[in-house]
Amino acid sequence: MKIRLSFVLLSLLILTACSDQSSLNFVQKEVSPGALSLCDQSKCPEISVFYVEADQADPRSTVINAQIEQELGEIISSAVMPGDSLISEVQPALDAFVKSFQDYYGDFPEDALTYQLELEHRVSFQNEDLISLSTVYYTYTGGAHGYGSESYLNLNPETGIAYSLLELIDDVEEFTAFAERQFRTQNGIALDANISSGQFLFDEDTFFLPDTYGFNESGMVFYYPTYSIGSYADGPATLAFTWKQIGPWLNIPVPAL
Missing domain, CATH: 3.30.565.40 (Fervidobacterium nodosum Rt17-B1 like)
Incomplete structure (x- = not known):
């Protein structure tokens, strides 16, 4: 019995390790x-x-x-x-x-x-x-x-399949409004000013989140490629959030760093 129990426990440990x-x-x-x-x-x-x-x-x-x-x-x-x-x-x-x-x-x-x-x-x-x-x-x-x-x-580490933004972010519409305020603050654009004022040229003067986004040890970053909101001379632009800032919007747990 002890041998069988030990075997079961060992099997569970192996399965747990494999599913980590x-x-x-x-x-x-x-x-x-x-x-x-x-x-x-x-x-x-x-x-x-x-x-x-x-x-x-x-x-x-x-x-x-x-x-x-x-x-x-x-x-x-x-x-x-x-x-x-x-x-x-x-x-x-x-x-x-x-x-x-x-x-x-x-x-x-x-x-x-x-x-x-x-x-x-x-x-x-x-x-x-x-x-x-x-x-x-x-x-x-x-x-x-x-x-x-x-x-x-x-x-997603469990499935290996890529997350969509909808899976990562709760209420993308409200988050986009929050992100616009962050973008304006980050780039010195007043809340009541045209979002395309200065160096940025958003289509129809409407803020949008780029398709390129990811994570690093500091938090989440959105990447606007060259030409997406400006000229080649302007280069790419980034919009970064710390884990604390992005935490309320994430559908996954904020890491304990």
């Missing part, structure tokens, strides 16, 4: 030109890619890694492909980026231009209720300047 949502491990990946077979055949663009994948020993990794592959693949391929033809896997997207440059170089071998891809993807926050993955990237494929931006993937 904060225990999900991520593995660092790196891609450089030397790792790409196409670069053995012809001149290669400048590539520096670091990203993470969920440890494949975890049953949630299939769902999580598919979302990571799609996000990064679309970021990389968007530099050289139209929006309706984006690639949802990292390796094929990298091949497309390299092939685009090699085609260009084949047509203009005397041109000093080279394509550039810099991408860093990492875990920006993780606990038992939330995993936030951030991506900072820069691409250059010719012209006056390149393009840099950020992206986030916010995952």
Whole structure:
């Protein structure tokens, strides 16, 4: 009986450990030109890619890694492909980026231009209720300047599926009004002034939350990419909330930091 009881307790401990949502491990990946077979055949663009994948020993990794592959693949391929033809896997997207440059170089071998891809993807926050993955990237494929931006993937650790804003934030409409007041305060725009006064240009002069948002140790950040509310010269804009500020609106527990 004691042996059987010990076995049951051990089994429960193993199951508990396996279901510990904060225990999900991520593995660092790196891609450089030397790792790409196409670069053995012809001149290669400048590539520096670091990203993470969920440890494949975890049953949630299939769902999580598919979302990571799609996000990064679309970021990389968007530099050289139209929006309706984006690639949802990292390796094929990298091949497309390299092939685009090699085609260009084949047509203009005397041109000093080279394509550039810099991408860093990492875990920006993780606990038992939330995993936030951030991506900072820069691409250059010719012209006056390149393009840099950020992206986030916010995952439910239990399912591995990305949260929507509606799942994360209680009463998005009221929160948006609260966020506008914070944005105005942060940027010195009076409450009764046009939101597009100064350097910002909101469509129809109406404040909105960007599609890009994520979390770090300090709290929650909303990211407005270049061109979304201003010119290229204005660059991107961010709206940040501490955990204390965002806490009343969150549908998940505020972490005890």
